[in-house]
Amino acid sequence: MNWDWQVFCKDTIDGEIVPRCFGGPGDLTYLDWLLSAWGWTLSVSLLALLVALVFGSVMGILRTTPHRGLVFLGNAWTEFFRNIPLLVQIFLWYHVVPALILPLRDVPSFLLVVMGLGLFTSARISEQVRAGIQSLPRGQRMAGLALGFTLPQTYRHVLLPMAFRIVIPPLTSESMNIVKNSAVAFAVSISELTLFALQAQEETARGIEIYLAVTGLYFLSAFALNRVFHFVEQRVRVPGMIGGGQ
């Protein structure tokens, strides 16, 4: 087959090849479009990761507290967001939530998708945080309480510092998953990489080149997040622990 990588230098409107591949203001090349789509993918992924970490941590912590009501809340949250397909959840946020909760009608769809992807992932993070806390020896909690710490203090100063270090590896793969899962945002017309792939493939009929570029950027983004988490893991390691420094 013949490669035609010049497709990225084409103007998106008249299909002419633009010298230097970057269009000026008002006329975009496919390369411009690809990069802006990458930006959308990264923004959705990173903001959703933030939402997921916040809600996932809170819910994971609640599930390990001695209060039945809080445990139930955490469990219900996790089961709810884990058992509905991501695409359906995105549709719920995009079509159903604004229709039922009127003040949300003017929220941009970008933020709705961030909430959808973030809360979907929060269920998985809550599982990992819970498992991390429960993997600590029981004596740690007892020792904290015996020293006169309140329950929140025990969590803040005794349990969470170790638990979060333990869950960094699963959080790393979850952060890579979020980049992959952000592809679902194409379904509600967020102009991210997958939507670019679909539309540019249609317009240029150079599907293989377009898909290769998009796949490569997904790979690169997930790999970059992997390195960031790896760096954090190295920085916060505790000497003497398995996987810790010498």
Place this chain on the structure above:
Amino acid sequence: MNLDFAFLTPQVLSSYVLKGFAFSLQLTLVAMLGGIALGTVLALMRLSSKSWLALPAAAYVNTMRSIPLVMVILWFFLLIPLVTGRPLGAEMSAVITFTLFEAAYYSEIMRAGIQSIPRGQVAAGYALGMTYGQTMGLVVLPQAFRNMLPVLLTQTIILFQDTSLVYAIGAYDLLKGFEVAGKNFNRPVETYLVAAVIYFVISFSLSMLVRKLQQRIAIIR
């Protein structure tokens, strides 16, 4: 906004949704069986000491696992007609894609399952004069399957949820059925809600069953 579910009569459900539901189940089942079979082969290849078997299997699994499923679906929809020379329906393309994609995930589960079997079991098989095939088929794999059954089933629940992504190539599945019904009756909010409830009920009850199974297996062991 008033919700009105009255239009979702049994006739409407059977004419719009049933076909899609049947396809979603079919896709899940075929991809599960095909994926576990292919995944087991891939796992055995990866654990082989021959690098011409191990390396391609590892490359395949890692590639599949690092690409978004939606992109994999699009890739296959683009490539299969180029390979076979004639266009293939979205449904058939989805079945092939999911089988090959899920094989990568099932193979990681099977690899963990096989590695959890003590080495002595393999040695014992060989000591009894069994061939490689007999040792794997009669000694190692049955135990690995049994140990990994809950995880394999959990992956299948994820697979069932992921089948909704065939939306990308316009295949007619459960979600699509609800969407078309919602468009025709101009009631998208209600149909998406019902779709969510149905996916939830199926996934949640299946995961409860898996949890029960896990407890039973744990007790027997």
